[in-house]
Amino acid sequence: MTVARAPRRITVAEAARHVGELVCIPGWLYNLRESGKILFPLLRDGTGILQCVASKAQLPESVFQAIKDLTQESSIVVTGTVRAEPRAPGGYELEVADLEVVQRVPESDPYPITPKEHGIEFLLDRRHLWIRSRRQNAILRIRHEVVKAIRDYFDSHGFTLCDTPIFTPAACEGTTTLFEVNYFDHDKVYLTQSGQLYNEATAMAFGKVYTFGPTFRAERSKTRRHLTEFWMVEPEMAYATLEDVKQVAEELIVFVVGRVLENRRAELAVLERDVSKLEAVQPPFPRISYDEAVRLLQSKGSPIQWGEDFGGDEETLLSEAFDRPVMIDRYPAAVKAFYMQPDPERPEVVLGVDVLAPEGYGEIVGGGQRIHDYELLVRRLEEHRLPRQAFEWYLDLRKYGTVPHAGFGMGVERCVAWICGLDHVRETIPFPRMLYRTRP
RNA sequence: UCCUCAGUAGCUCAAUGGUAGAGCAUCCGGCUGUUAACCGGAGGGUUGCAGGUUCGAGUCCUGCCUGAGGAGCCA
Structure with missing residues (x-):
């Protein structure tokens, strides 16, 4: 050669x-x-x-x-x-x-992916070859741009990259959705479903941090929005509130979409993406409360009642009401994680926020302010029947110089699916892992 | 875990219970500006698996397997 x-x-x-x-x-x-x-x-x-x-x-x-x-x-x-x-x-x-x-590829065993149509099963079985095609190439180049933009945003805004472990000793929000792994002759460990708890520790050490890596959810979800292995960026900030989270999330999303529009026009064209939908992603994003979201849904005919969490249908209805990502805050405490800080003026809701992408792509960001009071956190662990011993180190953070702090997580694949205008997240990662698919 | 749908040529799909077909791919031939090129020809089948009903099953029935879409849950 x-x-x-x-x-x-x-x-x-x-x-x-x-x-x-x-x-x-x-x-x-x-x-x-x-x-x-x-x-x-x-x-x-x-x-x-x-x-x-x-x-x-x-x-x-x-x-x-x-x-x-x-x-x-x-x-x-x-x-x-x-x-x-x-x-x-x-x-x-x-x-x-x-x-x-x-x-020269021999004609006795020709390249299987021809320029004609193929079914999704056939293509996913040959994902190692499918990624050569023009469309998949464009998607994965945009994924790279999104990942690079995320890193550039945090690196240039005073955040320190602090990676968190993938093997974790216990549940962060209950064990049913965790993948269990045998760890030598001793205990079971679990694949991480979020780096957030560790982020709270590193934020107290570095001020502003982010972790960026794969996360694993053993949910038997079989929809266009789910993978069992996906990538998430999770920033966490000391001395920060819900309002800080909303501002950073908004800036981040605007920055990422802007970078793709700036550098990946040709790829968006291959995907026949309507770029005017992306150009509309400018600040400020609409900000509504959970209460307002429920009223909006009910006015559109949804049977949702106050206190219920939003399902896929509700997310789609809400996101379609706006031309840019919408921020929804102050959810009922009962439907959110144990570590969410209650609103001091309304303890039945928490200082959390979700960001829904436009065009029905659903939740791309979830986060908020964390409980910083030791006694309250102990009470919440008990209410959720979580083993206190496993959380002693987490409680330490409230014993030694606790401060209000906040952060969020953003799912890379849902973000890429939205920016590319895809109907399924499986095409946004080189080798997707799903409920019934772990090969190639 | 539950609901719905699908499985026929390498691929994408047809076929009233009555001889399994087409387009693409592959091979042969034609064409000096093609745009998923086009035109002519050839080869290519255990109709997902196992039973059952019937003179006769790709088609109807039962079970299983595999996959897809969705629900719950979530990014």
């Missing part, structure tokens, strides 16, 4: 800057159209897809024949001259001078 050879090696994405130059591009054959003595191989290299042109009259017979015999996804290194060409998709094409076949 002689990938690095005389002509300058470039990528498909760089082709427009090399018009008139002889270059070489290593990649794979995405598709081959032919018309007699002229061939149109489509070259894919991970940065894009470029149409090449090979004419019989201008190539040695052996090279022309080798191209004619190419099969889908064969690995090739194409040498040729870049040309601006209005007839080519994307406006540029590569006039082939030479082509090296690195590996």
